[in-house]
Amino acid sequence: MKKRVLIVDDNSTNLYMLETLLKGHGIEVTSAENGKDALDKARLNPPDLIVSDILMPVMDGYVLCRHWKSDERLKHIPFVFYTATYTEPKDEKFALSLGAERFILKPQEPDIFMDIMKDLFEGGYIVRQVEEKPLGEEMEFFRQHNEILFKKLEKKMQDLEAANRKLKCLEEQYRLSFENVTDIVWTIDADFNVRKISPSVERMLGYKSQDFIGRSVSELVKILTPESMERAMSEIALVLNGQTIPTSVYSLVARDGTIKHGEFSGAPIWRESKIVGMVSVIRDITRRK
Template structure:
């Protein structure tokens, strides 16, 4: 008959790992999630060994061991503790005082743990089921149990205090970082404002230079110019004026993002030139001009609409001035 083992642990993963390990070594395994549930299963069936964690809800491992060793029908069942929380010598001494056969601290290798389990079974086979004295409820055991629990509670409180201190330090560091970031943002805004001021100054300077120097020269080219040449001069004037307004900036940036060639064609359209005249002026085909016009309409968001491109650009230019 296979040895029957009861695993008592509130952690599902721990139960699964132990169940797999013990089953692989020929044990019949049953599980319980706490001491109270374990007692019900122990009194309802036959078991050869109990492997229990210490820290569990409702009834912990120490209480379970005490109940078992005080119960005539359960006191002969081998009892092994397997814990990662209660690892002090005081904990092990309390377990022995309660009648435990072995006290195993995690982490422990599976092979080593199975060797311990087999050793506990071996000791029982050699000694037989000798009478095990019931654990008394004297003050010594109760006092030791209370000391262990109080010590664990104190350690938990210390852990919580350390965690709270670490959290406070993290919060303080986050506040420092936030303040530093806000200061950097303020500095960045100041730099951007200076850049914008400089852009306005440069634009005003360019506008003044264009108005005083370039435009008079361009207008002087009109003397004796043909109609087509006058159209081209109109476009040149528009291009120069674009440099001194927000029109070109709006066309080349943001969601519009026209190319330089498309901006040039826009200025020619604003100047009243036809696709054929634009093609001749730029030495490209009329088909290419029409393709660019369609792309310009799409980028301006008027594709498929009845809006006249020249009129739209004129309005766009006034809004940008």
């Protein structure tokens, strides 16, 4: 008979990877996104083993383990913590004090992880049954739990603040590069509307960025010769359909009526496996002509 494992994690990618690993070894898998959901599913149909993350919404892994080891139908089932957030010795000590059989840090090598699963399936553990606690010890659980949770959330906030500072720095670097680039860099969305265009368009063609932003490419006939306009619309459509196009040369009409020659290259903008626009670079090659 197949062994059945309940896996608990609020991260869908983590769930998918763990489920794929376990199923690849012939194990039946049930998944849950938080402790409450896991507890409800386990009480309806107890698994042979549970693998749970710790930091989750609704009910975290620590509280889940406490309920698990207090439930007559579930307390004999091995409980495994699998965490990338709670990694300190005191986190493991607290987890084991709740009755968990194993405490594994993410990421773990698949072979090592499956060896642990096999050992547990074969009874290589002593069930850590937790007796009902007096009120004072219950209060101590909540004190320790809240202390650990607060420290982890504090660390998360510090990491987030550091990431935001780094992001602002990168955004400033991007802004400076975008505003001072020699070539014309511009983006359009999937509806052919111009979203951004670098200030270099004024240096090259005499137009301001505001003359283009928010307008459809089809309206920009004044800056392209008829032949170049027809070719540009065709090539933009190809890029938005995910096709690769060779570098092209367009004839551009500057504000003062002079003809400039621009080398065009474009690439699709992807978001969540979907093309949402195009980024393009136009390089002035008039002097080469």
